[in-house]
Amino acid sequence: MAVKLTERAAEQVKQFQVEHNFGDEMVLRIGIAAGGCSGFSYTLNFDDTFDEKADTKYDCGGVAVVVDKKSALYLDGTTVDWYESLEKQGFTFENPNATKSCGCGSSFQA
Template sequence: MAVKLTERAAEEVKRFRQENNFDEATSLRIGVAGGGCSGFNYTLGFDDKYDEKADSKYDCHGVEVIVDKKSALYLDGTTVDWYSSLEKQGFTFENPNAVKSCGCGSSFQA
């Protein structure tokens, strides 16, 4: 299984990439870092580097997503969506590997 972006999240990534003049070849890198109130934080960023041995690459609605293989262990099956309302907006993570999440949804425990 892989990390997936919803169509809405992919459109937001494309919009952001265009507004900030990122090259079309620049990929979205999704990962996990230690920290946060639940143990791990989700990380999102743009990257033009891909290491075939250390990374996995996925295409999600026209957005190339890179996940390092260590993070992939925690993110397998995760769906990234874009949420927008009057009080907040941002990416959300639906992670089947998380046994506990913090209230803000940006960190989890596996």
């Protein structure tokens, strides 16, 4: 399995890339970092590097997504979506490997 972006999330990423004049070499890097209120926090940023030995690359609705192999252990099967309401907007993570998540959804335990 892999990390997936919903159609809404992919459209938001593409829009951001256009607004910031990112070229085709830029990829969306999804990962994890130690910390957050539940143990691990999700990371989401743009990067212009890809290492075939350390990373896995996916195409998600026309968006190049890169996940490092360590993060992939915790993110396998995760779906990234875009949420928008009157109160807030942003990316959400549906992670089948998370045994516990914090109330804000930005960190988890596996």
